[in-house]
Amino acid sequence: MKQLKPVTTISGMMKATTFGLTVASGMILSGCESEPEGISPQQFTDALHKVMESDRAVYTKQVVNRLAKDEKVIKASEHFMDEKALPLPAQMFRFGAEMVASKTDEFSYSLQSLWPINKQNAPVTEVEKTGLKFISDNPGENYYSEEELGGQKYFTAVYPDIAVAPVCASCHNEHKDTPRSDFKVGDVMGGVVIRVPLGS
Amino acid sequence: MKWLSWGGVSILLSVFWGWSLFAKDQNARYLIGETTDGHHQIELACNSCHVAPFGGVELIQEACTSCHGAELALAEDSHPKSKFTDPRNAARVDLLDARYCATCHIEHRKDETHAMGVTLPEDFCFYCHEDIAEERPTHENVPFTDCLNSGCHNYHDNKALYEDFLVKHADQPALGVNPHQPARNLLEQVIAEQGFVEPMTQAGADHPASLDVSSAILDDWLQTAHAQAGISCQGCHQGKDADDWVEKPGLSACQTCHQMEAETFMQGKHGMRLAVSDELPLSPMTPAMGRLPFKLESIDTELSCTTCHGAHRFDAQKAAVESCLGCHNDEHSLNYQASPHALLHELEVAGQGNPGTGVTCATCHMPRLEGARLQRSKPEGSELEAKAVQVMHNQNDNLRPNEKMIRSVCMDCHGFPFVLDALADPELIRSNFNGQPSVHVKSIEWATER
Numbered sequence: 342m343k344q345l346k347p348v349t350t351i352s353g354m355m356k357a358t359t360f361g362l363t364v365a366s367g368m369i370l371s372g373c374e375s376e377p378e379g380i381s382p383q384q385f386t387d388a389l390h391k392v393m394e395s396d397r398a399v400y401t402k403q404v405v406n407r408l409a410k411d412e413k414v415i416k417a418s419e420h421f422m423d424e425k426a427l428p429l430p431a432q433m434f435r436f437g438a439e440m441v442a443s444k445t446d447e448f449s450y451s452l453q454s455l456w457p458i459n460k461q462n463a464p465v466t467e468v469e470k471t472g473l474k475f476i477s478d479n480p481g482e483n484y485y486s487e488e489e490l491g492g493q494k495y496f497t498a499v500y501p502d503i504a505v506a507p508v509c510a511s512c513h514n515e516h517k518d519t520p521r522s523d524f525k526v527g528d529v530m531g532g533v534v535i536r537v538p539l540g541s
Numbered sequence: 542m543k544w545l546s547w548g549g550v551s552i553l554l555s556v557f558w559g560w561s562l563f564a565k566d567q568n569a570r571y572l573i574g575e576t577t578d579g580h581h582q583i584e585l586a587c588n589s590c591h592v593a594p595f596g597g598v599e600l601i602q603e604a605c606t607s608c609h610g611a612e613l614a615l616a617e618d619s620h621p622k623s624k625f626t627d628p629r630n631a632a633r634v635d636l637l638d639a640r641y642c643a644t645c646h647i648e649h650r651k652d653e654t655h656a657m658g659v660t661l662p663e664d665f666c667f668y669c670h671e672d673i674a675e676e677r678p679t680h681e682n683v684p685f686t687d688c689l690n691s692g693c694h695n696y697h698d699n700k701a702l703y704e705d706f707l708v709k710h711a712d713q714p715a716l717g718v719n720p721h722q723p724a725r726n727l728l729e730q731v732i733a734e735q736g737f738v739e740p741m742t743q744a745g746a747d748h749p750a751s752l753d754v755s756s757a758i759l760d761d762w763l764q765t766a767h768a769q770a771g772i773s774c775q776g777c778h779q780g781k782d783a784d785d786w787v788e789k790p791g792l793s794a795c796q797t798c799h800q801m802e803a804e805t806f807m808q809g810k811h812g813m814r815l816a817v818s819d820e821l822p823l824s825p826m827t828p829a830m831g832r833l834p835f836k837l838e839s840i841d842t843e844l845s846c847t848t849c850h851g852a853h854r855f856d857a858q859k860a861a862v863e864s865c866l867g868c869h870n871d872e873h874s875l876n877y878q879a880s881p882h883a884l885l886h887e888l889e890v891a892g893q894g895n896p897g898t899g900v901t902c903a904t905c906h907m908p909r910l911e912g913a914r915l916q917r918s919k920p921e922g923s924e925l926e927a928k929a930v931q932v933m934h935n936q937n938d939n940l941r942p943n944e945k946m947i948r949s950v951c952m953d954c955h956g957f958p959f960v961l962d963a964l965a966d967p968e969l970i971r972s973n974f975n976g977q978p979s980v981h982v983k984s985i986e987w988a989t990e991r
Contacts, residue, residue: 422617423706438627446626449626449627449628451629460676465629465630465632490629490631490632491632491634493628495628517991534629536629
């Protein structure tokens with residue numbers, strides 16, 4: 342695995358992990374002990390993904406599934422302001438990604454799918470297309486590649502996004518814009534794509 | 542000799558242009574083209590937009606967002622910069638760099654500028670939404686020039702146009718059950734904030750003894766919320782020191798209590814010249830400087846708070862119609878008096894209509910807004926904030942695209958489908974809504990049929 346150029350030093354990493362990633366920084370540090378030259382982009386994105394995946398699962402299970410599906414005290418809605426409802430898990434994820442983007446360009450991430458409710462979440466680049474296909478054909482595996490976008494080279498990692506709670510499947514299956522309505526708990530519903538710019 | 546005179550002329554020219562570059566009152570020489578209707582009032586305050594000499598596009602962008610950013614956030618901008626900074630959109634950004642306002646809104650190109658200050662060809666939605674018909678078969682034969690000017694979509698503000706909103710309000714009748722605008726409650730807000738306030742009597746007027754104040758003036762004052770809220774003559778007329786008497790208090794005096802009104806006044810066409818930096822203070826706006834049809838007799842009237850509100854009486858009725866029509870002379874304004882809205886206003890003033898049922902110029906163009914929509918001076922999320930009703934003094938806030946009025950104004954009284962059609966009908970707008978819409982926007986059917 343290609344090592345990151347000096348831009349992504351530990352301090353750079355720490356700066357990059359702006360949303361209080363104790364898990365991630367822990368892994369970065371331990372990664373460094375065995376590889377003094379630095380950590381690989383893959384270790385970086387793997388660590389980031391652990392945090393993203395966990396936060397996303399917690400929000401979906403402890404907030405959305407519990408309050409909207411089990412206790413039925415509040416809805417989750419795309420128009421959460423107008424409806425005085427909970428933001429959808431996908432919106433929660435995107436708002437975080439947008440806030441990160443406003444703070445750093447050392448990494449970026451997004452949630453996508455081959456069966457998107459929101460067509461803007463369909464894969465765009467070749468790596469996204471191949472990666473999403475790969476993770477849905479090979480459950481449990483991630484996809485790593487490199488690509489050039491807008492004249493900049495990126496390390497791009499694609500991680501499966503799994504229906505961790507019953508609401509994931511039910512909400513998507515019932516949505517009028519969904520191209521697929523047979524999701525069930527445990528299915529790969531899409532993927533998280535994380536990009537790290539390489540070198541300069 | 543020839544070289545010498547060439548050299549001399551060059552030096553003279555460069556001294557002249559160099560001097561005028563730094564002499565701010567010479568700014569007009571550097572205008573590189575006629576400015577848009579949005580900015581022409583402040584075109585000589587170059588540094589409002591050109592913040593620094595060598596700033597480049599990023600600094601211009603900062604200038605755009607420093608005036609328009611908050612408004613875009615409130616509108617829940619459908620195409621925020623953050624949608625385009627992700628590297629996966631690099632190919633799109635290559636086609637149309639939507640990260641920067643100035644990609645679509647180029648200034649100083651009046652001839653190429655069309656509706657909403659856009660300088661791109663009208664069908665620019667095509668760049669990213671070329672394949673929309675695959676997802677929405679109803680859109681199959683709709684030309685891309687229609688996306689934005691048919692009453693269906695806006696680039697930024699779609700708060701009243703998104704699909705679920707259309708569906709949710711699809712069945713509303715043309716007129717609601719209890720049509721009225723919210724009541725103003727500034728006095729209640731002041732009382733809530735300060736606890737009890739003692740209303741004033743004539744004895745409390747507190748003007749300098751040497752000043753002969755007519756009983757008409759005192760009478761006017763006694764009838765206002767100012768007297769109710771315990772504001773004496775000194776409250777407005779006092780200068781820096783206790784015995785300083787200001788003959789004609791201006792914006793700065795009003796602003797001490799009416800921050801939000803002043804702030805929004807300076808965001809709009811009436812007051813924006815006063816918001817420009819102190820470095821090159823601009824004179825107040827006058828109709829003569831405007832680009833709309835105005836009445837000749839008021840062409841040189843300078844605009845400040847008392848221009849519309851008058852002094853002492855601060856008659857809100859006057860400020861809501863009479864003052865507007867004192868200057869504005871376009872067809873929509875002139876047709877107001879004969880409109881159904883004006884009739885409702887007359888009935889309310891005559892005590893024959895319920896409070897809030899009259900519709901004035903201000904009802905639509907300077908609407909009373911509830912709660913957090915406007916509040917900047919109250920603690921965020923406080924009870925005070927939730928209940929406050931304040932008057933938006935930026936007449937431009939909901940003007941264009943006119944769908945911005947749907948939620949902030951029209952739906953106080955009318956059902957959504959009627960409003961959507963009415964606002965898409967230029968002829969109906971010209972006649973000041975005297976009649977029924979002759980245009981029909983199909984978006985609601987398209988949304989409910991899906």
